[in-house]
Amino acid sequence: MTSLPIPELCDLSLDTITAHEGRVSVFAGPDAPLPRLTRHADKLTRGAVTRALNSPAFAKLKPGDALTLAWPTGMAAEALQIIHMPKRVTPEALRRAGLSIGKLQTRSAMLICANTLPLGEMLRAALLRAYQYEAQKSDPKPGFGPTRVMVKSPETAAPAIAEATALASAVHLTRDLVNAPANVLTTTTFADQIKGMEALGLKVEILDEPELEKLGMRALLAVGQGSDSPSKVAVMHWQGAEGAPLAVVGKGVMFDTGGISLKPGAGMEEMTMDMGGAAVTVGLMQALATRKARANVVGLVGLVENMPDARAQRPGDVIKSMKGDMIEVINTDAEGRLVLADVLWYAQERFKPSAVIDLATLTGAIIIALGHEKAGVFANDDALADAFLKAAADVGEGAWRMPLDPAYHTLIKSRIADIKNTGGRPAGSITAAEFLHCFIKPGTPWMHLDIAGVALTKSDSAHAPKGASGWGVLALDALIRARFEDR
Ligand code: BES
Ligand code: MN
Numbered sequence: 001m002t003s004l005p006i007p008e009l010c011d012l013s014l015d016t017i018t019a020h021e022g023r024v025s026v027f028a029g030p031d032a033p034l035p036r037l038t039r040h041a042d043k044l045t046r047g048a049v050t051r052a053l054n055s056p057a058f059a060k061l062k063p064g065d066a067l068t069l070a071w072p073t074g075m076a077a078e079a080l081q082i083i084h085m086p087k088r089v090t091p092e093a094l095r096r097a098g099l100s101i102g103k104l105q106t107r108s109a110m111l112i113c114a115n116t117l118p119l120g121e122m123l124r125a126a127l128l129r130a131y132q133y134e135a136q137k138s139d140p141k142p143g144f145g146p147t148r149v150m151v152k153s154p155e156t157a158a159p160a161i162a163e164a165t166a167l168a169s170a171v172h173l174t175r176d177l178v179n180a181p182a183n184v185l186t187t188t189t190f191a192d193q194i195k196g197m198e199a200l201g202l203k204v205e206i207l208d209e210p211e212l213e214k215l216g217m218r219a220l221l222a223v224g225q226g227s228d229s230p231s232k233v234a235v236m237h238w239q240g241a242e243g244a245p246l247a248v249v250g251k252g253v254m255f256d257t258g259g260i261s262l263k264p265g266a267g268m269e270e271m272t273m274d275m276g277g278a279a280v281t282v283g284l285m286q287a288l289a290t291r292k293a294r295a296n297v298v299g300l301v302g303l304v305e306n307m308p309d310a311r312a313q314r315p316g317d318v319i320k321s322m323k324g325d326m327i328e329v330i331n332t333d334a335e336g337r338l339v340l341a342d343v344l345w346y347a348q349e350r351f352k353p354s355a356v357i358d359l360a361t362l363t364g365a366i367i368i369a370l371g372h373e374k375a376g377v378f379a380n381d382d383a384l385a386d387a388f389l390k391a392a393a394d395v396g397e398g399a400w401r402m403p404l405d406p407a408y409h410t411l412i413k414s415r416i417a418d419i420k421n422t423g424g425r426p427a428g429s430i431t432a433a434e435f436l437h438c439f440i441k442p443g444t445p446w447m448h449l450d451i452a453g454v455a456l457t458k459s460d461s462a463h464a465p466k467g468a469s470g471w472g473v474l475a476l477d478a479l480i481r482a483r484f485e486d487r
């Protein structure tokens with residue numbers, strides 16, 4: 001797993017800047033006199049900083065972007081990074097600055113001369129961008145060099161660092177889980193890892209197959225019955241406040257072959273990310289516990305593996321959900337909704353939640369609709385959806401509202417049972433959402449996030465190197481702060 005380069009705070013000292021042997025980051029704007037620490041670097045380098053500042057290259061930089069001078073004279077550093085920071089400091093500029101820093105994070109020690117700049121946004125962005133997944137290399141790189149942040153007043157800056165670190169390490173956890181291959185992260189090893197989170201103060205329960213059978217979760221069990229890995233449901237409870245909890249439910253298909261409705265071979269290896277919804281749920285629960293959120297939140301994940309096998313379910317099978325509705329399985333590759341149907345129902349029956357949010361890499365159709373930029377947001381409650389869209393925009397995670405409408409139900413009506421698990425190609429992500437809707441009790445505010453397009457990126461993005469993105473941890477944490485947390 002990734003070791004997070006947790007930053008340390010240090011007092012202002014010009015000598016430290018002179019003698020630092022790794023990388024040094026300073027800030028400068030074209031529209032203002034040089035800040036004190038930057039002026040020192042300029043003096044040491046005999047005006048190299050000023051010359052860089054006046055160069056056409058610097059003029060092209062957006063706020064937060066940077067120029068790097070290698071082996072600057074007069075300093076012990078191997079590199080001096082000059083970050084464009086205008087006089088009017090904006091959260092966007094700070095975030096970009098963090099990304100500039102994180103992108104260059106290496107094994108050498110880092111010194112960030114922040115002085116009085118606000119740290120939270122910047123450090124969080126730096127930590128997010130600095131992620132790398134090394135767990136499957138024979139010779140994993142031993143992580144990052146130490147990071148020091150030079151600030152005017154370490155005591156006042158400390159909480160911002162603690163919070164940035166808590167959130168970034170939660171996102172890193174989600175990415176580690178999504179990046180992990182399916183032979184390493186099985187239903188059992190995932191459940192064990194979740195159980196280990198009790199150390200953070202979470203209450204964790206793992207329900208095994210006999211218990212799920214007793215609860216009547218036949219829809220979930222049907223998906224996993226072709227696999228040697230036992231199906232499980234994990235329940236994580238963070239009770240930081242009284243009152244009815246918010247329930248967050250994640251799809252945890254450890255690997256999705258499609259089952260008997262087997263997927264084509266090309267690209268199938270990507271289906272190791274089909275537990276992305278569960279990974280975000282787990283990352284979020286870690287974030288809430290480490291920052292001791294004053295909210296009552298229960299996270300539930302359904303862990304299964306969808307395999308073709310003699311015991312696997314067939315297209316045409318009819319299964320009984322925990323709710324009691326009979327489901328005709330038209331396509332065994334539409335398995336996520338079967339898992340969620342039972343976990344959603346269980347969450348409502350047991351916890352009587354004030355609201356329910358589910359996350360799932362549910363449909364290829366959402367990728368056709370929204371590409372890899374935005375997740376699909378489906379909700380029966382406008383206030384909940386609006387609050388989420390705002391939270392997502394604030395943290396820079398893409399999200400877009402999609403429709404729910406009873407009109408789509410005709411597409412998933414079954415001839416022989418109550419409901420069928422696919423509605424054909426038209427509106428594939430909407431019929432999937434409407435399927436889930438059938439398992440939401442009337443009057444319960446509910447939001448479904450289809451993250452199939454955003455859980456994994458094929459090239460480096462602003463916030464992350466290519467691979468698992470951790471999309472959703474920050475937005476949901478921000479939503480909980482705004483709407484579900486006592487102040
Ligand atoms: N896990 C897939 C959805 C998916 C596709 C996630 C691509 C990430 C990238 C899901 O279980 C699935 O197979 N959905 C089918 C549903 C269809 C059979 C109705 C799909 O989208 O093709
Ligand atoms: Mn599938």
Ligand code: ZN
Nearest residue numbers: 253256274336
């Ligand atoms: Zn799937």
